[in-house]
Amino acid sequence: MPVNATSAAAPSPLLFAGFPASSWAFALRVWLAMLLALYVSFWLELESPSSSALTVAVLALPTRGQGMEKAGYRLLATAIGVAASIAIAGMFSQTDSLLLAVLGIWVGLCVYVAGMLDGNRAYAAALCCITVALIDIQQIDTPLQVVPTGVARGAAIGIGVLAVALVNEVLAAPNYHPVLASRIEALHRRVTDLAQDAEHASAPAAASLLHDIAAVRPEIASLATESSIGTARAEAARSALVDLVSALSLDRMLAVLPAPSPNTARLVAMSRSWLQTEISRKNAQVRSSLDALREGTRPYRAWRAPLYRSRRIAAETAARAAISFTLIAVFFVLTGWPSTELCLSLVAVIIGLSSTSPAPRTFTLVTMMAMPIACVLAGILKYVVFNGVSEFQLLAIGLAPVVIGFALLISLPSPMLSSLGRLVLVFTLAVLAPTNPQSYDPEVFLVTSLFACLSSVLVFTAQTLLPPLSGDRRVRLLLREAGSELSHLDSGRARDLAPEEAAFRDAARIDQILTANGSVLNGPITAKAMRCFDQAEALRRCRAELDRLTQGPLAHVAQDAREALAQRNGAAILAAAEALREAAARSNLSANSAIAVLIPASSAFAPLLSPNQGERP
Template sequence: MTAAVGQRPLVLAGFPIAGWAFALRTWIALVLALYAAFRLELQSPATAALTVAVLAFPTRGQGMEKAAYRVAASIIGLTAAVGIIGIFHQTGGLLIAVLALWIGACVFVSCLLDGFRSYAAVLCIISVALVAIEPLDMPQSVFQLAHERGAAIVVGIIASTLVNDILFAPDHHPRIHQRLADLQHRVAAFGRAALQGISPGAGESAALLRDITGLRPDITGLALESSLGPRRSTAARTAMVDLVFTLAAARMLAVLTAGQGATRDPRAPAAGAIAWMTAELRRRQGDVAASLAALTASKLPQRGWRSPLYRSTRIAAANALRAIVYFSLSAAALALAGWDATSVSLAFVGILIGLSFMAPDPAGASKLALVAAPIGGLLAGILEFVVLDGVSDFPLLAIGLLPFVLVPTLLMTLPNLALASLGRSNLVFAIAIFSPANQQSYSPQTFLFSCLFLCLASLLLAICQKLLPPLEPARQRRILLGEAARDLDNRQASHRPHREEQMFRDAGRVSRIAATTGKDTAGQSDVEAALRMFDEAAILRLAGGALDMLPADTPHDQRRASAAAVAAANAGGMIAAADLLASRMPSTGAAALAAAGLALARLREPDTR
């Protein structure tokens, strides 16, 4: 009991000390960025503060990776803003159409990526919105705005990096190692159950695949964490891919042992297949352990895997089309209203469109913006007109910002995703509305207009999503299942190299289907269907690997018959070919082919469905 209590993290006011340290680092970096922007007399110091806010992450690797993508995306976005305004600034409606197409293209790319790569595509929207859309009535100022915002972004990145290094922000790889180790234990438990003929449930398997593949964005950030980062990233990525293959092997073993029980007869026809599959499962578990050992030692694994991301171009295209429609409808509504300075609200609409489609649930993200926008405005108003109330001294500004940075940042450390998202949104919105400057205006009219435009943008996006709702989860699942069926029908999949990597890609698709399921019965049926296709594809890839393991002196006709059975996904043909190969000369390839054929036959039996 004493040891368990001693391992608990120190807690202050309900938050761990590590969370308080993260919040203080964020405040120091934000104040440093503002001070540098003021001293350099930049015209957009608020951009430097916002850069620190969006780069706020508890670990060094995450912040470094996001900073790198922010620099690249800012260059692309600012260049696009200057080019679009330079070419189309006198074309009226055509300019709005081009901006809508740009937003749609960025949303399309964002939906094909994950993690900070997806964020970089959305940042291209944000850069164009702030530089090209917000000053839509002043096209001559676009180049100057691009230069000023680019300089402020660099200042914010430098401030965030310096503070994280000087104040020893924790590395991310220990957390990744712990999560991989926990997943290793869960997969091992699945393997032990499979040896007893107990098949893991569809919900459990899908959740485990989702947890494994969900590590992919975090693992990519390890490469920028330190000089040893690329080795750690490769080792962690290899362990992640091996975990997927190990889970697939456990599910195949469960199919083979189903109904056999712990007292199965070793002389039964399936005994050899079960023995080979058991050895294969243990070999794969050894590969995971070796990759984790390489991660601990910061060494390259013996063989490194890539982790290809599953991309659905149909879903990405549907989201891009909706983004174009949302922006166009909002622009038309603001034009009909005839209000002054509505380009600011249109810029916010573009930003919120990009951020909403980056989230798993676009409708939920827009609802969050509806709640966070007035809260952010309230916090900015309290800061500007109650806490500061006309002061011009920088130390007082820094002290005044302290609670308005600490509280949202502490919320970001909570495991509750809704509260964490609300904390990040409020931190960004409050700074954006307050917009600290060298000579703070403290103008109630400017403040009210900023709040109004942000809230109006959130409302416009919510209305557009009511008129043309985002792609429904059931529709997304149908698209993903159709793509899985087409991939399965492509029998050449079993002959592709790097089958482990392709299996990880399939696991990513299962994870996406599980993410849109909820608790409805139809969703659970879709998950089961996705897992059946995942299992069948894994078995065919195992069979393709068995062909590579056949001895070099295997007769050509037997090799050709085996390959034909695998290409046709003919379970009986695979078993017959394996028996013929084993009768001539027992080999590992024959045993693997027999295991694959028998697993495929049993998977297709009605009772295994």
């Protein structure tokens, strides 16, 4: 059925005040979960009941699997952070200066680990930094309170997680796998359309598609927590993504086949036929994995979808984060201001969370906008709406407009508005700090608001004095690492990955190159990145096919082909393919697959016609 006919038949979503019914249902779940978390925390008389409400705000995600996956990492990171807080306070509590230096090192270490991970795993690494900051820094003058504070925070977070899980279950929060299956199916259509439309099958179009495919990877992990068959669905989704990248790389091999000449016509025809067959097989495997994803069964093969991360970029980002935190801590020591523990702990929170963003300074700017809004809203709630009341029913009614309103913002597809809504909701709850009974000391509130706003300003100032890695710097490092890996691809130090899995890892690097500049496609950079991608994929496929010929009468010809590949010489590779065809014909053996991948490899390593020509057709 045509796409336009399908779209016409699809019912339009029910809207209320400009938001679909699903967004209102999500906002209602967030509000109810927050009330449940606060009620249980008040009933148990926890030391920090606001942490349970903050947990609900952090876990405010539209589907069940996404919320539960993040909840699991939040619990794990909290446990690690509490243990680290106890250890750090126990060893360095007697020397404030040394304690601050150790905390700076811990911030840098957590930021480094976050830089080596993605999705909620990166968030968990950042949360280890945040937990230590909220416990050790705020108890810097009372180290004996570190253990009770850590236990109280862990208990409050556990209650928040249970509240979210219960409300999502009772109110039947939607599953994520239908949404993910639709996204992967749309990506599959784009891959097939790009293969059929040679005019748009350029390096920028292919790079953009690889970026979108790799961007789905962090979301797959949430399927495992969605249901008892979630692990099978996660494997099916990963297999579909890996096969999508493989199909795209084969499409590009087909597109760069040289024009047939009297000497190469047979080779080109053989390669074209094999590539077309292989592309059809990969497309069938993608459809099979999509069916397995929807049905909750195991895929035909559980591919790994490895993540590429630059250790150099992670290390430089971590060093900047540690230095920024240390400089701000030194600033507070020099000024001698009292009650700066809250501000310094929020500094660590902002640094940790910004490390999970591709643009740390942009995140800090959004935080600078969100913090004053949150302080004003917290003041209105405390001194206008509540105004001295302590009844839980009035607390529930007063929180409803704020929580539901910002939950609606979180549900928007705009990353900026969604991020702003989540940050304002989290900071509003942090400044309001609901307790039982509620505190209404205006002096405490003003000091808290002042230091909360000051924390984001100080982080932005530190990032101005010591800017985060620029997009151009990231791109240069990623391209340099891609070239280095390409030059050592034949040295035997390659990863133990199948060609399809290695191609997905390279696609993840393409994703980071594009993300470094805000997904803005730069022609020469994109062309260079895609050329490295094409060459690496051609080398891996050639090596895999030639390895099958190591035994038998074609072994010496296969070795000659490997040497031609090592030279990165297109003409020598083409000659090796012809020699392999002749040897196979004499021996009455088949080497069609090896020959088929050698031909596009000869084009991938052909010299460029001009300095600006870097993209493939």
